[in-house]
Every structure is written in structure tokens, then in C-alpha cells.
Amino acid sequence: MHRTEPPGDAVGTDDPADLRLVAPALTGPRALLVAPVAPATWRAVSQATVGLPVLLVAGTLALVLAPLSVGLVPLLGTGIPLLLLTLLGARGFARVERARLRALLRVQITPGDRRPRRSLRSRRGLREAATDRAGWSAVLYAAVAVLLVCVQVPVAWGLGVVLALLASPALAWDGSPSTAQVALLALGVVGPWVWAVATQSLALAHARLARALLGRSRATDDVERAEAAAVQAREDADVAQQRAEHLATTRTRAVGAADDDRRRIERDLHDGAQQRLVALGVELGTARRAAATDPDAAAAALDHAHREIKETLAELRDLVRGIHPAVLTDRGLDAALSAIAARHPVPVTVDVPDPAALSAASPGAQAAAYFVTAEALTNSARHSGAAHVLVRAEVDGPLLRLEVLDDGHGGALPSPGGGLDGLRSRVEALDGAFSLDSPAGRGTRITVEVPCTS
Secondary structure: OOOOOOOOHHHHOOHHHHHHHHOHHHOOHHHHHOHHHOHHHHHHHHHHHHHHHHHHHHHHHHHHHHHHHHHHOOOOOOOHHHHHHHHHHHHHHHHHHHHHHHHHHOOOOOEOOOOOOOOOOOHHHHHHHHOOHHHHHHHHHHHHHHHHHHHHHHHHHHHHHHHHHOOHHHHHOOOOOOHHHHHHHHHHHHHHHHHHHHHHHHHHHHHHHHHHHHEOOHHHHHHHHHHHHHHHHHHHHHHHHHHHHHHHHHHHHHHHHHHHHHHHHHHHHHHHHHHHHHHHHHHHHHHHHHOOOOHHHHHHHHHHHHHHHHHHHHHHHHHHHHHOOHHHHHHHHHHHHHHHHHHOOOOEEEEOOOHHHHHOOOHHHHHHHHHHHHHHHHHHHHHHOOOOEEEEEEEEOOEEEEEEEEOOOOOOOOOOOOHHHHHHHHHHHOOOEEEEEOOOOOOEEEEEEEEOOO
16 A cells, blocks of 8 residues: 655655655565556656646747747847746746646655745846746746656657567467567567656656756755754854843842841841850859859859850851751751741741652752741741741752742732842842742732752
8 A cells, every 4th residue: 555655854855755656666676576567657657648738838838938038138128027927937837837746746845945025116126036046947847847758758658568569479470489589579578667667767857857946955955954043043142141141140149148148147246146245254254253252143143144155055046047057957958947837926837748859959959948938937927917827848840849828918029138039039049930929918929949959
């Protein structure tokens, strides 16, 4: 059973496909054996038969009108309208011929380049129309194809009959045949195969002639591929430029956020732990001076110093937790989120569907998720009026996805230099995405996606 080839490049651009479809007898002994009864042979006969009247008319017009119109151009341009009509008709003939070959030979020929039509009122438009490559190629095809089909038809209809008739002397054998009679008989026997191969070969020549003159040229394909590559390169360059600008912006914001964090740490140490340590030194000095003369005052000073030590340690723990919490390093993001939730004054539900996958994310991604959660919970406690908060963390493909939802009054907006703006900078510095959805009266949703390898 014949397998219909798909249209397009599979049959439209490579000669081996033409050979397999149009002249299979040339592909191997098995196809040669069945050549006289092969469908390709009879398709070739049909193509030559149908093509003869079509190409006789088209070839005659091409051989008459093209030289005539060109010859009349020097006479005040009187041949230009005829030339344009001839080329326009040649383009229409090319479409008909491609359809004919597709129907009769199963050969798909992709049309050549289609240049945009320009107005014929301009000199440039007239010049391009008069030098239309596709039109002139169709004219040349019509002139050559009419000669080729005049060879195809006699071969298709006459050669097989002639070769078969060569065997007729065998019918008049009387006694021992002569050498000439044996030779003619042998030629008559192989005649159908000679006819089939010749018919298929001429059809293949016709198909390749049409492909060369009515189809896309390799130069056109190369130009279009080069143009497509250039367009793709420009698009890639634009994307790279936008990417570079985005990275420059996020890196600048990340550096600014880091500077703000350093100043905050310095301020917290100066105003908190440093002042408490100074007070602790004063209390210990008082206790030492009063130890011999006033034991009660010394004991009170030591009690006060003890309280200062505990409060200083608590402040230092909070400060270290703000830089990088130990529980995140020791026990992973799941435990760190639970620790934040346990300290939060509003009830918090932590939903981690797959703790193992979450712990496999990079430390940078986990740290970003932790600090986003801490800031979001702090904001919900201070500003949202929420009665409940949900924290959901999961790994979605290559991304660590975090959602913090509360049922507060919403209306949150990231202000420049504020906590939410700093979190956005932290996330974007990791090539992540930060989304804030806080409609008034309907709670707040913060969504963060960062690459697991960040």
C-alpha cells in the first residue's frame, strides 16, 4: 500500500524523497522488479499525458510573450504592461503546475519567496515587478518543460509498444530461430522494464526541474535562516540586556539592604547590649566597693547585675536570630518556621507537606523563606488585626514556594525602605519572585518563590 508522504520539508525539500516517490525503480532491485506495474510508473504516464496540453499552451505563450514584451520595452516602454501581465500570468501558472505535480506525482513543492508588492506608480515598484525572480523562473520553466513533456509523452505511450512489437518475429518462427530473432525476442521481453525505468526517470527530471524553478531556492532558505537567526540573536540580546538591568537593580538593592542590616545591628548593639554591659560594669563595681562595708547593698547590686546579664543574653539571642537563627542551621526550615510560629502572639498554622524536600533546598533559599515569614508575622501582629495566620512552605519543581496568609483587614503596601521592600530586595537578589496581595478588608497574602539552588 502506498504511504502518503507528509507535506512540507519531508517531501518538499530533499531529492531522495522525490526519488522514492517518482522513480522508485532507481532505488534498488526490488523496486526495479515491479517497475512495469508500480503505481509510480502509471503516475508518470498520467503526469505526461495531462501535462502535454497544459505545457503546450503555457510554453508557447512564454516563448512568444516574454521575448515580445521585452523587445517592445525600448519603444517608449510600450512593452512594460505586456511584460507585467506575462510575469503575473507566469506566477499563476506556477501555482497551477505545483498543484498538478502534487496531485499526479505526490511531490510537494514549497513556493519560492514572496516579496511584498510595491506600488507600480513608483519607478522602484516597476523595476521590482519587471525583474520578479519567481515570475521569470516560471517563464523559464514553461519554456523548458514543454520540450521535456514532448519527450515524455512518446516514451510513455510509444516506447513500451515498440519494444513489445520487437518480439513479434517470434510468432513466425519456423524451425530454429536465427540470432537476430532471439535478440529481438530478448529485447521485447525486457522492454516493459526499459519503458518503466525511462518513464519514471523522465518524470523525476520533470519534478526536479519544477523544484529548481518553481520552488524555494537554497539561497532563499539560507537568507531566511540567516534572517531568523539574526532576529533570534537580537531577541536574545534584548532578553540578556533586560536580565542584566534587572540583576544590576536587584544587586544594588541587595547591597543597600545589607548596609541597612549592618547599621541596624550596630545600632542594636550600641543602644542595647553595649549599654547593658556598661550598666553591668557599674553594678559590679558598686558591689565590689560595698562588699566589705554594706553586704546588703552589695547583694542588691549583684542581683541587679544578674538581671542585666539575663536581659543582655536575651537581646543578643534576638539579635543573632535576626542575622541567622541557629535553629535554621541545626534543624532546617520546617523547625525554624515552627519556632517563629510558637513565639507569635497570634495563632499560626504551619503547613509543610514534605519536610524532607524542603530541607534539601539551599541555605540561601531557606534563609529567604525564614526572614519573609518572620517579617510577615511581625507585620500581622502589629498592623493587620488578624485572628489567625497560615504559613505554607513547599518545593514546587525547582522552586521553594512560601505563602503567608492572614485574615486581617488587609491594605498593606510596601513602602520604600520598609520591611516589605527589604524582603522584596532579598528575594529578587536570589532571582526569586515576591508577590503581595492585600485587598482592603480581605486579609493579606504574601507569596515568595525562590530557586532551590539559590
